[in-house]
Amino acid sequence: MPIVLGLAPAGAQTAGGPGGLDELFARLKEADEAAAQRIERQIFTEWSKSGSPSADLLLERGRKALAAGDSRTAIDHLTALIDHAPDFAEGWNARATAYFQAGLFGPSMADIAHVLTLNPRHFGALAGLGTMLEQMDRPKPALEAYRAALAIHPHLDGVEQAVERLEAKAAGQEL
Structure with a gap:
């Protein structure tokens, strides 16, 4: 299965202007590790704003269920949110995480495709995709997903190590 990146419609999740997402992403690329963590939290805060109190409530309930390890309830709340x-x-990203937590990689990957269609800069979705592909023993597409995540967020926790691990594995296979 090829990884398809950058499928967002024009203007999707690209809020610009002073303090907007475009500025946060520009700062993220130049930030040191400590600053990058703060900027990452700001980006996730912006991404979590649906503009609808009922959607925000469903996202909150889904995330609480995920934190409690209740994947099924999380999936139910997040499916209602997506509807x-x-x-x-x-x-979509939260439900992809819930499906992943439940061990349902196919539905999780399908939801990640929706995330990346709506928000091609979603480094968390790309890292999650890399994790699943790596667990499925698909190192080349996993490496592609991890590198795409790092191109957006150079200090993404654990992803640099995943790239190094997969590159070392690939180098060993070439010998």
Whole structure:
């Protein structure tokens, strides 16, 4: 299965202007590790704003269920969220995480495809895709997903190590 990146419609999840997402992403590329963590939190805060109180409530309930390890309930809340707000990328991302937590890689990968269609800069979705592909013993596409995540967020926790691990594995296979 090829990884398809950059499929977002024009203007999707690219809020610009002073303090907007474009500025945060520009700062993220130049930040040191400590600053990058702060900027990452700001980006996730922006991504989590649906503009709808009912959608925000469903996202909160889904995340609470995920934190409690209740994947099934999380999936139910997040499916309701997606039904209510199908253009809200973070709903798809949260459900992808719930499916991953439940061991359902196929549905998780399908939801990640929706996330990346709506928000091609979603480094968390790309890292999650890399993790699943690596666990499925698909190192080349996993490496591609990890590198795409790092191109957006150079200090993404654990991803640099994953790239090094997969590159070392590939180098060993070439010998």
